[in-house]
Amino acid sequence: KAGVTQTPRYLIKTRGQQVTLSCSPISGHRSVSWYQQTPGQGLQFLFEYFSETQRNKGNFPGRFSGRQFSNSRSEMNVSTLELGDSALYLCASSSRGQFQETQYFGPGTRLLVL
């Protein structure tokens, strides 16, 4: 079974632009969560989508948004990019998104904001 895939793997943007990242979960998985990883703040939870609905949200500004499609694929969008948004963005999927299920991570998208 193929793992979690994320596209693109690398991205360079300039301040003020917006960016969209894509995540395809493991086949059959219905929950997708997004995390931001930086050297200073570590791994931080952004939000989780299940059955096309945002179910949980971390403590990030409204510039960070996401959505999930009927095939469980998910996208996250960051508008008005800031230098501090440079990070590795990881998505993780789990099967039913119910009780204490394992999350499987993708390789991440590395975003550099200049």
Place this chain on the structure above:
Amino acid sequence: GENVEQHPSTLSVQEGDSAVIKCTYSDSASNYFPWYKQELGKGPQLIIDIRSNVGEKKDQRIAVTLNKTAKHFSLHITETQPEDSAVYFCAASLNQAGTALIFGKGTTLSVSS
């Protein structure tokens, strides 16, 4: 707010020695505690997890213990090998489903042969 503290931040051992990483969490409602290994250029990979109704779990050379009263959990790796060198993260669930995790800052483990 919720917090997970992880120690040590770096750990160097000789091949064959044991390695222990400790984490404490603040939210008593957390009930799921996974450990992830991250190698350079890759996403985190689950190595073991433990749920709140279990005190200890073992998988070959890796074991995890959980003390819910003290709100701490630990990772034990025995007979370390050079390929165990990586960054290890502990995490605690922010929700019942375990789909929102709060992570420790990570431990860089170096195993020298």
